[in-house]
Amino acid sequence: MDETLKTELVRQGTEELQNKDAWFPRDSNGRSFSKDWFYIHLDNGETMLRTWLVFSPVNNAAYCFPCMLFQKAKWKSSFGKSSGFNAWRKLSPRLLEHERSSYHLSAFTIWKELEMRLHKQETIDAAAQLAQQMSFEKWKAILVRILDCILYLARQTLPIRGHSEDLNTDGNCGNFLETFKLLAKYDPVAKQHLHRVQRTDGYIVSYLSPQSQDEFINLLGDHIRTVIFQNIIKAKYFAIMFDSTPDISHTDQMSQVIRYVQIEDSGVHVTESFIDFIQLYRKSADVITKQICDKLQADGLKLEHCYGQGYDNAATMAGHISGVQKRILDMNPKAISTHRWDILKKHVPIRVKRSCNTRWSSTHEAVCVLAEHTEKIIDALEALRDGPEETSETGERRVGRRKKMDGENSCDAGLTLIQETSREQLEAIDQLQAEIKKRTTQMNTLHQRFAFLQIQTLLDTKKDDFIKKQIQHTCAQYPELNAASMLTEITRLRDHIILYKEVNPDEQVANWSALDLLRWVYKWKLQESLTNFVVTLRIFLTITVSTASCERSFSKLKRIKTYQRSTMSQERLSNLAILSIERDFNVDFNSVVEKFALIKSRRI
Numbered sequence: 001m002d003e004t005l006k007t008e009l010v011r012q013g014t015e016e017l018q019n020k021d022a023w024f025p026r027d028s029n030g031r032s033f034s035k036d037w038f039y040i041h042l043d044n045g046e047t048m049l050r051t052w053l054v055f056s057p058v059n060n061a062a063y064c065f066p067c068m069l070f071q072k073a074k075w076k077s078s079f080g081k082s083s084g085f086n087a088w089r090k091l092s093p094r095l096l097e098h099e100r101s102s103y104h105l106s107a108f109t110i111w112k113e114l115e116m117r118l119h120k121q122e123t124i125d126a127a128a129q130l131a132q133q134m135s136f137e138k139w140k141a142i143l144v145r146i147l148d149c150i151l152y153l154a155r156q157t158l159p160i161r162g163h164s165e166d167l168n169t170d171g172n173c174g175n176f177l178e179t180f181k182l183l184a185k186y187d188p189v190a191k192q193h194l195h196r197v198q199r200t201d202g203y204i205v206s207y208l209s210p211q212s213q214d215e216f217i218n219l220l221g222d223h224i225r226t227v228i229f230q231n232i233i234k235a236k237y238f239a240i241m242f243d244s245t246p247d248i249s250h251t252d253q254m255s256q257v258i259r260y261v262q263i264e265d266s267g268v269h270v271t272e273s274f275i276d277f278i279q280l281y282r283k284s285a286d287v288i289t290k291q292i293c294d295k296l297q298a299d300g301l302k303l304e305h306c307y308g309q310g311y312d313n314a315a316t317m318a319g320h321i322s323g324v325q326k327r328i329l330d331m332n333p334k335a336i337s338t339h340r341w342d343i344l345k346k347h348v349p350i351r352v353k354r355s356c357n358t359r360w361s362s363t364h365e366a367v368c369v370l371a372e373h374t375e376k377i378i379d380a381l382e383a384l385r386d387g388p389e390e391t392s393e394t395g396e397r398r399v400g401r402r403k404k405m406d407g408e409n410s411c412d413a414g415l416t417l418i419q420e421t422s423r424e425q426l427e428a429i430d431q432l433q434a435e436i437k438k439r440t441t442q443m444n445t446l447h448q449r450f451a452f453l454q455i456q457t458l459l460d461t462k463k464d465d466f467i468k469k470q471i472q473h474t475c476a477q478y479p480e481l482n483a484a485s486m487l488t489e490i491t492r493l494r495d496h497i498i499l500y501k502e503v504n505p506d507e508q509v510a511n512w513s514a515l516d517l518l519r520w521v522y523k524w525k526l527q528e529s530l531t532n533f534v535v536t537l538r539i540f541l542t543i544t545v546s547t548a549s550c551e552r553s554f555s556k557l558k559r560i561k562t563y564q565r566s567t568m569s570q571e572r573l574s575n576l577a578i579l580s581i582e583r584d585f586n587v588d589f590n591s592v593v594e595k596f597a598l599i600k601s602r603r604i
């Protein structure tokens with residue numbers, strides 16, 4: 001019997017091997033083993049278990065556990081042999097004799113010694129495990145504090161590193177270490193950690209070094225991005241928004257924003273999430289298109305689920321942008337593009353009306369707004385043209401023209417102020433016309449597919465023909481939609497809404513937006529009876545790119561990549577940007593720490 005087996009048997013103990021409750025067969029003399037033999041009968045009437053005695057029902061024999069394992073060969077008694085003891089007639093004297101024999105007592109002692117050693121070992125192992133666990137909990141507590149400090153600084157777009165990172169000098173050691181020191185003034189965990197690091201003068205792992213800071217920034221950024229991708233995949237449909245601007249080191253940074261409709265227990269939200277800054281090296285349509293497609297693939301997002309594309313600033317990618325749009329549309333015909341009205345809206349005090357091709361009066365209103373606010377719209381267009389996002393190419397063109405307008409050019413010398421002003425106005429109006437035309441075309445596409453989603457249209461039975469026609473058109477564009485089912489759903493929806501209006505007469509149903517409508521459907525859990533309609537609403541809300549998310553990211557870019565911090569890596573820039581832009585994101589520190597521990601353990 002080898003040592004490992006012996007150790008294992010000792011570890012398991014004899015209780016299972018004893019077979020105290022077995023059936024004991026009779027021998028030819030009519031005698032058998034009995035349960036009684038497992039017990040020592042004390043004089044005071046009590047009994048005590050013989051733990052060394054085991055019975056094998058297979059061999060119909062009794063054995064001594066320690067003697068089987070540890071008895072020296074020259075001492076072998078029947079209880080220690082493989083055949084065992086089965087002379088039941090002689091059991092009574094032999095058992096007592098064996099129990100008191102020196103060789104049994106010796107084997108018994110060896111057994112008990114080993115048992116004690118094993119028990120002790122287990123205790124040591126358990127203690128080591130506990131210590132390890134406690135040490136992990138301790139480090140987790142420290143790491144969470146470090147991560148929170150970094151997250152705080154990133155959200156405030158404050159620089160993280162300092163010129164000196166020496167904790168033992170009195171000078172300023174950068175925002176991160178100074179924040180951690182501040183925390184340590186009040187928090188015992190941070191205090192203890194800082195104290196140890198200072199005392200050992202950096203000879204222990206502190207996770208406070210610039211390298212660790214970088215690692216944590218990237219971990220936090222990746223964490224947020226991973227959760228966002230999960231949400232996008234859950235939403236299925238998404239729209240991409242790309243826009244670029246030169247950064248402080250004159251590198252063109254393309255901002256990637258994704259729009260999607262989140263449906264959760266907490267409600268329905270249209271979300272535009274910043275994902276990354278991507279460096280643009282060459283501004284040609286094919287290169288940009290490839291960069292965008294590669295990026296989506298790397299993100300695990302399928303182009304076939306991309307139903308909308310928006311490129312905020314036409315000037316940014318100059319003429320190439322139409323090329324990018326067209327190429328992506330060729331790859332996925334559902335990825336229709338929409339254009340932002342925000343820059344127009346920013347400059348015009350009242351809303352530029354949408355041109356609506358079903359009502360001539362609305363077209364009239366739209367034109368009136370343009371007529372009344374021509375100057376402001378021109379300002380808006382100039383802002384579009386002269387915005388900071390412009391490429392150097394368009395920038396040069398502008399400078400050239402401005403010089404001419406200053407009268408430096410000989411052929412301009414004779415122009416009067418009025419002539420010059422009117423020429424400038426005409427130029428602006430030309431641009432205005434081009435911009436309006438582009439937006440109107442895009443609006444029309446949207447309108448042709450989704451106008452029936454407007455609540456007034458939906459509720460108007462006089463528009464049934466229009467609705468029917470449009471649904472057929474829309475369902476032809478999106479094969480996942482079924483026109484016949486959609487029509488019955490619309491009838492059902494009308495009933496639902498009419499009933500709702502009766503119960504809630506104060507509710508301004510007629511003013512509901514598409515998002516209000518979708519929220520209402522989910523609030524009252526009507527989605528299962530309106531499956532096609534719900535998908536249409538989701539698609540519509542996904543593709544109507546309308547907010548200034550890319551621009552929001554540019555303002556962060558300017559605050560993150562400053563003159564002092566102009567050399568930072570692209571990864572760091574992107575991650576700092578996502579931390580500050582997605583500042584309301586609920587970071588799960590536990591999962592970040594676990595990921596960190598996993599990376600560390602792989603390296604060892």
Ligand SMILES: [Zn+2]
Pocket residue numbers: 052064065066067079098103104105107
């Ligand atoms: Zn024995």
